[in-house]
Amino acid sequence: MSDSAEAIARDIAAVARISAVPSLLRLICQNTGMGFAAVARVTDGTWTACAVQDDIRFGLLPGGQLDVKTTLCSESRAARRPVVIDNASLDPLYRDHHTPRIYQIQSYISVPIIRPDGTYFGNLCAIDPRPAVVSDPRTVTMFTVFADLIALQLENEDRQEATESALVDARATAELREQFIAVLGHDLRNPLAAVGAAAEVLIRSKPETDVVRIGERLRATTRRMSRLIDDVLDFARGRLGSGMGLHFEPVNDLGAALGDVVAELREANPHRAVTEHIAVDTAVRCDRGRLQQLLSNLLGNALTYGAVDRPVSVRVAVEEDALVLAVSNHGEPIRADDLPRVFEPYWRPRSSVPGGGLGLGLYICAQIVLAHGGELQVASSAEHGTCFTARLPVAGPAALA
Known part of the structure; x- marks a missing residue:
């Protein structure tokens, strides 16, 4: 003593x-x-x-x-x-x-x-x-x-x-997290926007030149960095208790909005085949941007881990009172003991290569679906491939109350 x-x-x-x-x-x-x-x-x-x-x-x-x-x-x-x-x-x-x-x-x-x-x-x-x-x-x-x-x-x-000391440390940690969010939201986005603008200028140069190819590469990198920042921001907001900031309203053109996501990823992956069947003929009460983010993350994940010589399939339809959004790919299946972990934050499969991402995309997908009152499931086998399926109530989460 x-x-x-x-x-x-x-x-x-x-x-x-x-x-x-x-x-x-x-x-x-x-x-x-x-x-x-x-x-x-x-x-x-x-x-x-x-x-x-x-x-x-x-x-x-x-x-x-x-x-x-x-x-x-x-x-x-x-x-x-x-x-x-x-x-x-x-x-x-x-x-x-x-x-x-x-x-x-x-x-x-x-x-x-x-x-x-x-x-x-x-x-x-x-x-x-x-x-x-x-x-x-x-x-x-x-x-x-x-x-x-x-x-x-x-x-x-x-x-x-x-x-009490741990609570003080927790408050200090929360403040640091909020500062981290501010840095991501402002200090990183501004220079990233400048890089993106420079990429667009290069792309508009004389066609079929190395400068154009460099511009296209810069634009793809900028988009990827922007998505990473979005993922970290969403994750940090969710863990800090402020939520993901969803805005629900009747969306009459959800099919077209999701089609735009498929077209964007096709353009970013010109050597990959993406088949789509999008049939949404009714208004869906949802957050339009978040469902676009959901499809973008799921489709991006399928393009990253799916077999390059097999197409990736996107299917969106209204079945009874639910919006069903499914993205499937062929290739190496997810291990059975890994399936329960795919929606955990920072989890990545053993086959991941360094620099592939932060392991937040599927976690955020699950949170978006959950916020809509729905459920996100995954099935994977060597015979049928890997399929992520989201089911959301057409009337929105309030319909479940």
Whole structure:
């Protein structure tokens, strides 16, 4: 146990926060007839009063210290058992001991305070210049029980302090996350927009030149970076509790909006075949942009992990009262033990190559579908390929209430 002034002050404050201690000390004095009782913090080199009940004007206040070598608490600490004296003048063991003589006391009791983890804190003790019967089992048991209660309360104080410290750290972490979101939302998007504009200028140069090809590559990279930023922003907002920011309204042209997503990814992957069957002939209450994001993530995932010589299929239709959106591809199936994990954040299959993404796309897809009151499922086999299927209520999430 540390003897530093900071550690001593911390322990004095911990005892002071235990509201029952003053009552326990008063009860000790009343039941034993002794005039002074204290909770003491005891180390190899210090004896410090943390709480006192002084009815005999002994003169020691909380924070006051005695030379530990002049006390019997050091002996109790070493043996980890009570030291009890009814009448020092008649006690064969302590009648010539220096402690009763120095402090002019006759009766004395000191019981160790040991925390639940076995560490020693100090002693619960009482003294009086007159003899008192304190060696009877009832009195010793009372002191022992009170010492155990104080030890338990000290343990609870430590746990509460640790919890409060963790909460402070959590708040600091939340603030850092919010700052991180601000950086992503502003400081990264602005230079990314400049790169995208430069790519468009290069693409409009003379056709069939290396400059145009460089511009197209820059534009593809810019789009990919923008999607990564969107994914991180959505994930961070969701974890911070502010949600993904969905706006629900009846959308009459959802089929065309989803068709635009397919066309965009076809353009970005000119060497891949994408088949589509989109038939949405009714208004769907949804967030148009989020469903476009859903299809974009699912289709992008299929193009990334699907076999390059097999087409990727997109099917969107209204079946009864549900919008069904399915994206399927052929290629190496997802392992059976990985299927339950595909919608976890930061999860990526073992076959992923470095730089392929952050592993947030499917997690965000699941959150979008969940926010719409729907369900996103995946099935994967070598025979039938991999298919992600989202089912959302046409009337929106409110229809489920």
